[in-house]
Amino acid sequence: MNKVLGQSFLESITYEQSQDVEITTQLLQSLPISQLVGKGLAINHLALQNVRTGLAGKLYVELGPDAAFTHELIRGEVRNGDLVLVRPSSGKKDGISCEGVVTKSSDKMITIAIDEAQENNALSLYNATTLCLLKTTNTITYKRMQSTLRKLCEIEGTPNNEVMQYLLNEAKFIPRKDKLDTKFFDANLNSSQKDAIDFSLQNKISIIHGPPGTGKTHTLVELIRQLCDQGHRVLVCGPSNISVDTILERLAKVLPGQNLLRIGHPARLLEKNLAHSLEVLSKSGDAGAIVRDISKEIDDTIAKVKKLKSYKDRKASWNEVKILRKELRAREQKVVTDLILSARVIVSTLHGSSARELVNCYSHTDHLFDTLIIDEVSQSLEPQCWIPLISHYKSNMQKLILAGDNKQLPPTIKTENNDAVKRALTTTLFDRLVKVYGDSFRNLLDTQYRMNTMIMAFSSQEMYGGKLKAADAVANWTLADLPAADINENTEAPLLWYDTQAGDCPERDEDFTDAGALSSKLNENEAYLALHHVFNLINSNISQESIGIIAPYNAQVSLLKKLVHAQYPLVEISTVDGFQGREKDVIILSLVRSNDNFEVGFLADERRLNVAMTRPKRQLCVIGNMETLERSKVKFLERWVRWSEDNSEIRYPDLSEVL
Numbered sequence: 001m002n003k004v005l006g007q008s009f010l011e012s013i014t015y016e017q018s019q020d021v022e023i024t025t026q027l028l029q030s031l032p033i034s035q036l037v038g039k040g041l042a043i044n045h046l047a048l049q050n051v052r053t054g055l056a057g058k059l060y061v062e063l064g065p066d067a068a069f070t071h072e073l074i075r076g077e078v079r080n081g082d083l084v085l086v087r088p089s090s091g092k093k094d095g096i097s098c099e100g101v102v103t104k105s106s107d108k109m110i111t112i113a114i115d116e117a118q119e120n121n122a123l124s125l126y127n128a129t130t131l132c133l134l135k136t137t138n139t140i141t142y143k144r145m146q147s148t149l150r151k152l153c154e155i156e157g158t159p160n161n162e163v164m165q166y167l168l169n170e171a172k173f174i175p176r177k178d179k180l181d182t183k184f185f186d187a188n189l190n191s192s193q194k195d196a197i198d199f200s201l202q203n204k205i206s207i208i209h210g211p212p213g214t215g216k217t218h219t220l221v222e223l224i225r226q227l228c229d230q231g232h233r234v235l236v237c238g239p240s241n242i243s244v245d246t247i248l249e250r251l252a253k254v255l256p257g258q259n260l261l262r263i264g265h266p267a268r269l270l271e272k273n274l275a276h277s278l279e280v281l282s283k284s285g286d287a288g289a290i291v292r293d294i295s296k297e298i299d300d301t302i303a304k305v306k307k308l309k310s311y312k313d314r315k316a317s318w319n320e321v322k323i324l325r326k327e328l329r330a331r332e333q334k335v336v337t338d339l340i341l342s343a344r345v346i347v348s349t350l351h352g353s354s355a356r357e358l359v360n361c362y363s364h365t366d367h368l369f370d371t372l373i374i375d376e377v378s379q380s381l382e383p384q385c386w387i388p389l390i391s392h393y394k395s396n397m398q399k400l401i402l403a404g405d406n407k408q409l410p411p412t413i414k415t416e417n418n419d420a421v422k423r424a425l426t427t428t429l430f431d432r433l434v435k436v437y438g439d440s441f442r443n444l445l446d447t448q449y450r451m452n453t454m455i456m457a458f459s460s461q462e463m464y465g466g467k468l469k470a471a472d473a474v475a476n477w478t479l480a481d482l483p484a485a486d487i488n489e490n491t492e493a494p495l496l497w498y499d500t501q502a503g504d505c506p507e508r509d510e511d512f513t514d515a516g517a518l519s520s521k522l523n524e525n526e527a528y529l530a531l532h533h534v535f536n537l538i539n540s541n542i543s544q545e546s547i548g549i550i551a552p553y554n555a556q557v558s559l560l561k562k563l564v565h566a567q568y569p570l571v572e573i574s575t576v577d578g579f580q581g582r583e584k585d586v587i588i589l590s591l592v593r594s595n596d597n598f599e600v601g602f603l604a605d606e607r608r609l610n611v612a613m614t615r616p617k618r619q620l621c622v623i624g625n626m627e628t629l630e631r632s633k634v635k636f637l638e639r640w641v642r643w644s645e646d647n648s649e650i651r652y653p654d655l656s657e658v659l
């Protein structure tokens with residue numbers, strides 16, 4: 001089975017890589033910057049603000065909005081960890097440029113880490129009038145998956161590891177559901193959280209299914225404490241830096257610092273987590289002191305060599321440098337290995353789990369980890385999940401705990417034209433295991449601590465079999481309960497629709513001259529309605545920071561930012577993907593699609609819509625054409641409209657009053 005699975009994923013990943021490279025190259029070459037921005041693949045009108053030295057042979061290039069054009073960055077799909085190219089906005093595409101990785105981004109500044117070798121290129125960007133940043137393909141991540149899958153294929157016979165046997169469907173899984181007398185550290189856990197923890201403690205493999213706001217991270221933190229208490233060494237992984245940094249931040253509050261180690265380039269970590277970074281720790285404190293001393297000795301010797309006159313003396317000193325360098329490497333490796341071996345919990349991305357520093361430790365020990373936890377498994381490609389399993393095959397991992405929600409956004413892939421590849425890659429490990437073993441090891445967290453019951457209800461009914469409950473503290477809260485908020489029709493309703501089916505909010509393509517399929521969509525009058533509702537909320541004493549606006553199209557997000565931020569710069573506006581894992585007191589959702597053909601595009605993706613409608617705590621305000629949705633032939637949308645007609649306050653806006 002390992003050969004069949006490995007080979008089939010290898011083919012799919014190789015195909016996906018070719019598509020990714022082809023699509024990105026084609027888009028970058030053929031489309032003007034304005035359209036790349038519309039697709040979220042580029043940021044335009046940047047000014048180079050600073051080039052500074054960072055850690056580990058990296059330079060940080062800081063880019064802000066070019067004040068001659070704009071005051072805020074439209075970041076689109078550009079996220080931390082993305083590989084990007086910075087070049088002048090106009091002029092030759094193959095002119096001066098530098099390539100790096102996004103390490104920080106906000107509406108005011110984007111920072112990329114580049115290799116020192118590109119310093120001159122970076123500095124010459126100061127001369128360009130205005131700059132743009134383009135998202136390119138990161139081939140390193142593909143290579144790592146491919147080499148993992150090859151190793152999976154190479155395992156002869158049935159792997160001797162029981163966890164792997166379950167994953168490969170080569171052992172029968174009989175779940176144990178004994179009542180344990182676990183002494184929970186956190187007294188507030190609810191019964192579904194306690195059950196999920198007990199299940200994971202007594203089974204080799206488990207899934208913690210955490211719908212929005214149900215305390216998945218909360219549960220994982222308690223579980224990790226329990227595992228540490230039982231003497232386990234735990235490897236915690238996730239698909240992105242932010243996914244694992246969120247857990248690390250919470251773990252750091254309850255586990256003593258020296259037990260936690262974060263693998264990964266410090267430039268990509270949350271600042272709060274730097275105290276746990278392997279790289280930072282290995283260069284600081286007592287451990288780093290010896291290394292620093294040797295480095296200084298090397299520098300001093302080199303300085304001396306330059307002054308020596310005789311060849312013989314110089315030769316002798318260079319030999320000394322060589323010996324010192326060898327010692328430095330050995331010391332560095334020892335410091336790193338000691339830190340790893342003394343940590344109880346190691347946190348890294350799925351890709352980072354194959355880091356050389358970790359794998360090198362197997363020359364000192366046969367067993368590094370007992371348990372592997374993969375968070376956000378539903379956003380991870382299955383080949384990514386195999387990276388820690390294969391890299392730490394020697395550890396003979398005793399337990400695998402997966403956490404995620406297969407009803408929220410799946411991993412994003414580029415392949416469009418090959419259904420087999422699409423199916424193979426968007427079926428996550430979570431989905432595949434549920435298909436093989438049914439619900440036998442899936443533990444649903446059933447109480448959410450975010451949303452008013454009315455906001456939760458449709459999502460619960462459609463996506464979670466009606467099993468979700470709202471915790472008492474949030475079940476009835478509305479905007480009107482916020483301190484200082486006025487009590488009126490704009491703050492009391494948990495569910496509100498501005499139904500635009502009267503026809504005065506037509507959608508349009510981002511650019512009339514654009515080739516259809518590549519075009520993003522926008523809806524100007526919906527944007528004005530969103531602004532109108534923001535105005536109503538602010539006038540009811542709701543703070544700008546409490547308000548979020550979501551639109552499924554980048555072009556609409558850009559338009560909304562221009563319009564709303566001119567008056568209310570602190571209102572957060574993003575696509576659905578940008579809001580995954582986040583929450584706001586009120587979310588205004590601009591659906592954009594409004595046409596006589598009842599075409600709904602992205603809206604047909606119920607997982608994307610599920611994420612959008614479960615971000616608000618106290619009010620969901622939808623702006624959209626109910627008729628377009630109802631007649632789209634997409635059952636989920638049809639049911640949502642019918643349900644909303646019965647359960648929301650519906651307004652039929654008079655555009656003449658708004659515009």
Ligand SMILES: Nc1ncnc2c1ncn2[C@@H]1O[C@H](COP(=O)(O)OP(=O)(O)OP(=O)(O)O)[C@@H](O)[C@H]1O
Binds near residue numbers: 188214582
């Ligand atoms: N048992 C509990 N009692 C009280 N509050 C809780 C409990 N469990 C979780 N919470 C609260 O619920 C909120 C959501 O928890 P957490 O961030 O762990 O959820 P999540 O499922 O990881 O979130 P997301 O939906 O963003 O993935 C947090 O404010 C957390 O403190």
